[in-house]
Amino acid sequence: MSDKNQNTEFHHALKVDKDLCTGCTHCMTVCPTRAIRVRGGVASIIANRCVDCGECYRACPVSAIGVEQNDLDIIFRYPVRVILIPAVLIGQFSHKIPVSRIYGALSDLGFTHVYQVENTVDMVLEAYTGFKELNEIRPLISSFCPAIVRLIQVRFPDLVDNIIKVNPPIDMSALYYLEKIKSTGIRQQDIGLFYATPCAAKIAAVKSPVGDTESVVTGVINMNFLYNKIQKSLQNSETSENMPVTDDLLNSRGVMWSLTRGESMHSEKRALAVDGIRNVTELLENLENDRLGYVDFLELRACDEGCAGGILMTGNRFLTVERLRKMAAQMSLRDNEEQKKIIDGFMNLKEHSFLGNIEPRNIEKLDEDTSVAMKKMERKRRLMCFLPGFDCAACGAPDCQTLAEDIVQGHSSISNCIFLQQQMINQNLLSSEKAYRITEQIWGKDRLEKNCNKIGAEDENS
Ligand code: SF4
Ligand code: SF4
Structure with missing residues (x-):
């Protein structure tokens, strides 16, 4: 297992615009970690309590809470510009639009390579199996949603050992495609790896990873910004060309992974899938107080319907789920042998599957002494x-x-x-x-x- 140290600082992607904030307290009352106070008539976020779940962003009636945004121009610092997109980005578009056209629109924006984040889901599943065999603690809790990992650190510190210390697909895919492109003779410093994020928590996870020292992802592009750009490009049929889809490892497991039940459906033993930060908090309280009974695996997501409900998603989450289900049903599970051969070609990736220690950061503790x-x-x-x-x-x-x-x-x-x-x-x-x-x-x-x-x-x- 990895001996990586964790980052000591929490990066936060949500900021309050003091000029817009009216101090209405809507955000303060929904925050699951009591991270907001009103002072001088405006909300302020206490950094060590915030888990970037985005509940305050959803609740603000005047859009005074915003998500930090990288300038798209930063991609042009790199000759090779890779964008890793989650399946939920594709799921927002009508099924009549071929995936290759969406990739074409991303190419119009300047990306030279487009891959879906969930290509490496089978590597993650394999690492889960290895982790489960070596660890007796149950239930194991998915490390997929960074808002949940941080929630456990700050509000349920006694449960940090239950978190599966396995890198989520974004980190595995970033490493996989970095290695793959490097193997064609391109230098690492010429490759910019960007991630289209559906939420603030993933931005925070890239900028200050928990259980790791740094991410190989170069920058993060907010999905609502990208969605609007793609829509514009699709409407302009003269400029938007198709781009070949080269997702070499993607299968139906990957397409469903970020949605509710996407992970738990692969568990052979008793597994629960819970979404929505309030439901998750209630469940973790039950687990902490030994009121859950035997459960082998917990898939917990901060957003309703998983990442389809992320705060930076533009499309309706239920339609997104429906489209991805249909897409997955039309895909094969892909020949495991063929896939194994590809993965085995990148054996060193397996060493990077595991996270280091995840430290508790108990906000309820009133003093170190x-x-x-x-x-x-x-x-x-x-x-x-x-x-x-x-x-x-x-x-x-x-x-x-x-x-x-x-x-x-x-x-x-x-x-x-x-x-x-x-x-x-x-x-x-x-x-x-x-x-x-x-x-x-x-x-x-x-x-x-x-x-x-x-x-x-x-x-x-x-
Ligand atoms: S992002 Fe979540 S934890 Fe942070 S201040 Fe907003 S509601 Fe609270
Ligand atoms: S469920 Fe997905 S979109 Fe929502 S906070 Fe977690 S990782 Fe982000």
């Missing part, structure tokens, strides 16, 4: 006796427990609670002016002024 952490926990519990337990979020934290935690960590104050403020004013422990200033600090100076631009508001003079 156990005795200090216990004291903080006692204080937090005492504070909870006074906080009202309404979870109203008016303090700028998602709920009373989080406010109590922020207070013991020195990031907030008990006077941020609007209910306790009233008591403190009554008992002459706080002036009304000071209470007003606290509210302004949380919600911004202009928040308490008349504003008829809100949904449902109307000026009496209009």
